[in-house]
Amino acid sequence: MTFHARLAAAGLMLAALGAGACSPEGGRTAEGEAAGAEPIAASADVHAFRIGALQAAALRDGALALPANDPEMSPWPPAQTAVLLTTAGVQDGTIHLSIQPLLVRDGERTVLIDAGAGGQMGTENRLPASLRAAGVEPGQVTDVLISHAHGDHIGGLTAGGALAFPNATIRMDAATWEEIRVEPRLAELTRLITPKVQTFAAGAAITPAITVVALPGHTAGHSGFEIASGEERLLYIGDALHSSIVSVRAPELRNAWDADSAMAIRTRAGLLDRGVRDGLRIYGVHFPFPGVGRFKRGPDGFSWVPEGGEVAPAGPVAAAAE
Template identity: 60%
Template sequence: MTLYPRLAAAGLMLAAVLAGCSEPAQKAETSAPAPAPAVAANPDVHAFRIGQLEAVALKDGDIVMPNDGKASPWSNTEEVAALAGAVDAADGKIHLSVQPLLVRDGDRVVLIDTGAGGQMGTQNKLQASLRTAGVDPAQVTDILISHAHGDHVGGLMANGALAFPNAVIHVSIPEWTAMQAYAPQADMVRALTPRVRPFAPGAQVTPSIRAVSLDGHTPGHTGYEITSGDARLLYIGDALHSSIISVQRPDWTNVWDDDNAAAVATRQALLERGASRNLLIYGVHFPFPGLGRFQRRDDGFIWVPETPAQP
């Protein structure tokens, strides 16, 4: 989550983007899910389906931060501590999972984000998780990047070489422009450039996956809507970091966001739209495996996981 300078103004708000989705205005996703693809049982791998598409949540590790207003992006430490479940009772710290998403889209093997590559105190599990899911890194055909913070692009490189040598790397034009201007990522940018295919915000990136602008976090922060028949899932990147803090208090700003006003508006619109449409959400930093839905509760929202959180 290393920040780079603000290089572009936030674009259109999420509500306007999602208003263009093909789903009927009042239709909830009620169709029965297809059986999960066969993957060996493992606490770091969770297989499921999006309609007829095979998908796998891949654990990369955990970011663990003291609730001290320094390592944590939320400076209102007393309010964070008072929010039930926001701080782990065992160690008094904030825990955020890191789990890229694998999707088999026809003959494409798509990986959305690449984890931290061992940065930020994480465990660098992605490659092992990927192999447990039956995929060698050389088989990945497409990598979709939500944004260029270290816990999302850190796994692109390994020992100075491309970790996924045959993959085309898709990143939004505003985010790629920001990466190219950020000196600490210069070596990575040089290595990636031959494989990068920048796309315009809102583009159809693969046959079943469309980019969705989620403004505020970085100049070109992007979510991904994955669709198969009547089923759809929205990968939200870092629009919301915590399944408790970000969901229950979307108005709280954090220092990881490039544009706080846009980020707050995106969170609020995403929660409203997700709850009203009963959208299946993939929270890359929510408790593993990160699958669930937003529900209204009193005057706000809560996160309801599809499966129990795994260690």
């Protein structure tokens, strides 16, 4: 089985369940914050920021490095991918994907969006330390929201044969939960999390500030999350777009990790169009850490502009979809 087929199969990524514009963080406001909550501390693995009155933080879990010219490692066509990377200034021919779950404090709720890889897939399992560096103990997490059932998003739900977030309700789309439950290799994970799982549907309000957004194509039930406070909005896009280079600059390219390629391509195109049209603030869980920024449209297509940074020149790229 190829690497990208394994990456799309949550069971194989959990072979060892027991293993281990933006306002910077500043003055606190009462709206949307728990009484007495301390500001989230920033560090090398924690990027603290605000969504209106809400406290949020990108939490580093790990990273994937995939050789673009290896069809067993890269989900995109090697030739087009190599051109895209080179044009964007990537000299090592490698697709770099970060993994950074998102922490949000919404009133009395401490919400973690996706749970990281849990040390699987060659990742570092930094999430537990990042969470504590942000001033949050695992037992203080009240809700874990799962975008979909792939291992780099559910691998961190358990640790050492127990729940990693023992007091949290684990929330996911009903189709995502079904995908987990019917996978024999996830039987132990299913046993551990079943008492904690609650399913949702697109449009559901998880907290007063967090709403489920359907982003179909990558997996059945693949979900994003819109986080709103006052006039500010942030859209967590899950795996609708993986790479800030390939997915953004050539959204029409087939991605072998997508269950429904045609639908996933339409979802990517729609996100990019809406992102530019509405000036959406975006959270890319696999974009370069910390994954916060906006899309920009230029004469040669779309590009990613990280918050506080500048986008690399896109240049002309003729990347035909396969």
